[in-house]
Amino acid sequence: MIKKELETQLSQALKELGFDNIDLKLERPKNPDHGDYASNVSFQLAKTLKKAPPLIAEDLKSKLKDNKISEIVDFNPVSGFLNITLKPNYLLERLQTIETVPDFKTSNQKILLEYVSANPTGPLHIGHGRWAVLGSAIASILKYSQHTVLTEFYINDAGSQVNHFKDSVKAAQEGNPIPEDGYHGAYILDLAKSDVDPLKKMISLQKSTLASIGVEFDTWFFESLLHNDGKVALIIDWLSKKELSYTKDDALWFKSTDYGDDKDRVLIKSDGQYTYFLVDIAYHFDKISRADLLVNIWGADHHGYVPRVRAAVMSFLDEERDISEAFKVIIGQLVSLVKEGKPVKMSKRTGEMISLDEVVEDIGCDATRFFLLNKSADTHIEFDLDLAKKSSQENPVYYIQYAHARIASLLKKSELKVVPCPEYLELNNYERDLSLLLIQLYDKVLESAVKFSPHILAQYLFDVAKAFHLFYHNCQILNAEEPDKSKRLFLLSKTQFVLKEVLSILGITAPDSM
RNA sequence: GCGCUUGUAGCUCAGCUGGAUAGAGCAUCGGUCUUCGGAACCGAGGGUCCGGGGUUCGAAUCCCUGCGGGCGCACCA
Known part of the structure; x- marks a missing residue:
C-alpha cells in the first residue's frame, strides 16, 4: 500500500x-x-x-x-x-510488483455478514437487488483483503406473513378470493398452479434471481430452525436468568433501555405469541456464537429497529467488549421507482412492483451491478426503468469493459507471451498519470474495505479506464519505437491486471472483446 | 411532535479522519474521423456546495440553528 x-x-x-x-x-x-x-x-x-x-x-x-x-x-x-x-523509477518499481497482493490482515476476527433476508413471500424487487449487490461486493472486498467472512441470508419462514402467504396461495388453488390481508400479486396465481410447496418454490425462485445477478450466500438460515431447535425457548430462559426480562400487563418485556434503547420491548405478547424481535434476539445470539463481528445490511426503513437489536447484542457481550466492534448495521437508503416520470409505490402485498428479474433481464447483470455499486449506500437511488434501459448502452461499465477489451486485443496483437519490465525510466504525462493510478490499487481496496464502500472501487475503475483511454489515444503502442514500445506494453499489461482484478472483486466480467 | 438520514452543475452522483482555484458522467453546444478497437478523444458553457451563525491559519467537510426531501416512531413482521 x-x-x-x-x-x-x-x-x-x-x-x-x-x-x-x-x-x-x-x-x-x-x-x-x-x-x-x-x-x-x-x-x-x-x-x-x-x-x-x-x-x-x-x-x-x-x-x-x-x-x-x-x-x-x-x-x-x-x-x-x-x-x-x-520519481519514475519508483513508480515503475511499484508497478512491477503490483500483482503481489499485500498483507492486509490486521486481526483474526471473523465477520458474519447478513444481507437481503427478504421475506419468502414474493419475488425480489430492485430494492432487494441493491442490498444483494452491495452485500456481495462488500463480502468480496473483505475476503480479498484477507478477512474471514461468512455471508448469510435469514429466511423468515415461520412468521405470520408466511401464513398469510400460504393462505393466499391456498385460496387461489381453491378458487376462493384472496383474503384481505393476503398477497395479491400475479405470482400467487402461478404458484397456485404448481403442486410444489409454495414456500420452497418461492425460496428457490429468490435464490435463482440472486444467482442471476451474481449473488450467492454461504448459508441460508431458516428462522424455523430457531423454533424447532428450542433456541427461542433457550433465549427466554437466558434473559430471565440474567434478569433482563420482566412481566408487565401479561406480557414479557426485554429491558432494552438498560442498553441505550428508548423504551423496553415486548418479547412475548399478552396473547402468548412470540414477537418477531424475540426470535431475532435468538437469531443474533446464535450468530454471535459463530462470529466476532456481526454486520447487517438493512434498508433505511428499518433503521428504527437498530437500537433494540444493538441492545440485545450488547447484553450478550462481556462488559469490556465494545459493541461497535461486535455489531454493525449498514443502513442503505431506499430505491424508489419511477415509471413514465411518475413514482411507483412498491408493495408485495398489492403485487405492484417491478421485479429484480425484470431489471436484470432488460439491463443485464454487469450493468445492473455497476449501476447499484457506483453510488454510496447512503444516497437515495431513483430508478427509472425506461431510462435505465435507454441509457444502459451509456452505462459507464461499458466504458470500463471497453478499456479492458482494447488492451486484450492489443496484447494479443503484440504476440508477446510475457511482457518484460522496461529499463527505460522516463514517463510522459499520460504514462505517468496512468501509472500513478495503477499503483493505488491496494490503497483503494483497503479504503473500500474499511468503509464497507464498494463505490470507491467503482469510481476507481472509472478513473483507471479514463486514464487508459487517454494514454491510448495519445501514445502509439505497437507502432512505437523501442524502448517506448516495451514500456507501453508493460503499462498495458499492468492496466489490464488492475481492471480485471477490480472488476472481479465487484463481480463484473472483464471481456476480452465486446 | 420526537428520532435517524439526506440537501453539491439542468439531471445522476464523487469529494477520504477539515487543506491550496469545488470535480466526474449524462444532457447541451462546438471540434477530432485515410485511427494499434470511434463503446474513443478534445474544447465550451453551466455552482450562493439549501439559508444563517460558530470553531481556526483554513470549512462542501466539524458544531449549533432554521428550511426542504426520505424513512421510522406497535403487545406488525
Missing part, C-alpha cells in the same frame, strides 16, 4: 531530523500541479517552531535532500504544503 509506505518513510525521515510525534497523514492534492501527495506537517509544526509554514516547508525540503527518501520522491513546497512527487 503506497500511501502507508510513503507515510512510514516520511515520518521516519522526519524523526531523523528530530521531529517526533507528528501525526503524519498524506493526502492527494486536488490540483495535480501540486504533486502526487501532499503533507501539511509545516502547518502542524508552525506553532511549536514559531515559524511560518512556507519557511518550514522550504527548510524541510533542503534537510530531506540527503535522506534515503529522496531516492524515491522529490519534494516541492508550495504555500506551506510539503508536496511530494514520486
Whole structure:
C-alpha cells in the first residue's frame, strides 16, 4: 500500500531530523500541479517552531535532500504544503510488483455478514437487488483483503406473513378470493398452479434471481430452525436468568433501555405469541456464537429497529467488549421507482412492483451491478426503468469493459507471451498519470474495505479506464519505437491486471472483446 | 411532535479522519474521423456546495440553528 509506505518513510525521515510525534497523514492534492501527495506537517509544526509554514516547508525540503527518501520522491513546497512527487523509477518499481497482493490482515476476527433476508413471500424487487449487490461486493472486498467472512441470508419462514402467504396461495388453488390481508400479486396465481410447496418454490425462485445477478450466500438460515431447535425457548430462559426480562400487563418485556434503547420491548405478547424481535434476539445470539463481528445490511426503513437489536447484542457481550466492534448495521437508503416520470409505490402485498428479474433481464447483470455499486449506500437511488434501459448502452461499465477489451486485443496483437519490465525510466504525462493510478490499487481496496464502500472501487475503475483511454489515444503502442514500445506494453499489461482484478472483486466480467 | 438520514452543475452522483482555484458522467453546444478497437478523444458553457451563525491559519467537510426531501416512531413482521 503506497500511501502507508510513503507515510512510514516520511515520518521516519522526519524523526531523523528530530521531529517526533507528528501525526503524519498524506493526502492527494486536488490540483495535480501540486504533486502526487501532499503533507501539511509545516502547518502542524508552525506553532511549536514559531515559524511560518512556507519557511518550514522550504527548510524541510533542503534537510530531506540527503535522506534515503529522496531516492524515491522529490519534494516541492508550495504555500506551506510539503508536496511530494514520486520519481519514475519508483513508480515503475511499484508497478512491477503490483500483482503481489499485500498483507492486509490486521486481526483474526471473523465477520458474519447478513444481507437481503427478504421475506419468502414474493419475488425480489430492485430494492432487494441493491442490498444483494452491495452485500456481495462488500463480502468480496473483505475476503480479498484477507478477512474471514461468512455471508448469510435469514429466511423468515415461520412468521405470520408466511401464513398469510400460504393462505393466499391456498385460496387461489381453491378458487376462493384472496383474503384481505393476503398477497395479491400475479405470482400467487402461478404458484397456485404448481403442486410444489409454495414456500420452497418461492425460496428457490429468490435464490435463482440472486444467482442471476451474481449473488450467492454461504448459508441460508431458516428462522424455523430457531423454533424447532428450542433456541427461542433457550433465549427466554437466558434473559430471565440474567434478569433482563420482566412481566408487565401479561406480557414479557426485554429491558432494552438498560442498553441505550428508548423504551423496553415486548418479547412475548399478552396473547402468548412470540414477537418477531424475540426470535431475532435468538437469531443474533446464535450468530454471535459463530462470529466476532456481526454486520447487517438493512434498508433505511428499518433503521428504527437498530437500537433494540444493538441492545440485545450488547447484553450478550462481556462488559469490556465494545459493541461497535461486535455489531454493525449498514443502513442503505431506499430505491424508489419511477415509471413514465411518475413514482411507483412498491408493495408485495398489492403485487405492484417491478421485479429484480425484470431489471436484470432488460439491463443485464454487469450493468445492473455497476449501476447499484457506483453510488454510496447512503444516497437515495431513483430508478427509472425506461431510462435505465435507454441509457444502459451509456452505462459507464461499458466504458470500463471497453478499456479492458482494447488492451486484450492489443496484447494479443503484440504476440508477446510475457511482457518484460522496461529499463527505460522516463514517463510522459499520460504514462505517468496512468501509472500513478495503477499503483493505488491496494490503497483503494483497503479504503473500500474499511468503509464497507464498494463505490470507491467503482469510481476507481472509472478513473483507471479514463486514464487508459487517454494514454491510448495519445501514445502509439505497437507502432512505437523501442524502448517506448516495451514500456507501453508493460503499462498495458499492468492496466489490464488492475481492471480485471477490480472488476472481479465487484463481480463484473472483464471481456476480452465486446 | 420526537428520532435517524439526506440537501453539491439542468439531471445522476464523487469529494477520504477539515487543506491550496469545488470535480466526474449524462444532457447541451462546438471540434477530432485515410485511427494499434470511434463503446474513443478534445474544447465550451453551466455552482450562493439549501439559508444563517460558530470553531481556526483554513470549512462542501466539524458544531449549533432554521428550511426542504426520505424513512421510522406497535403487545406488525
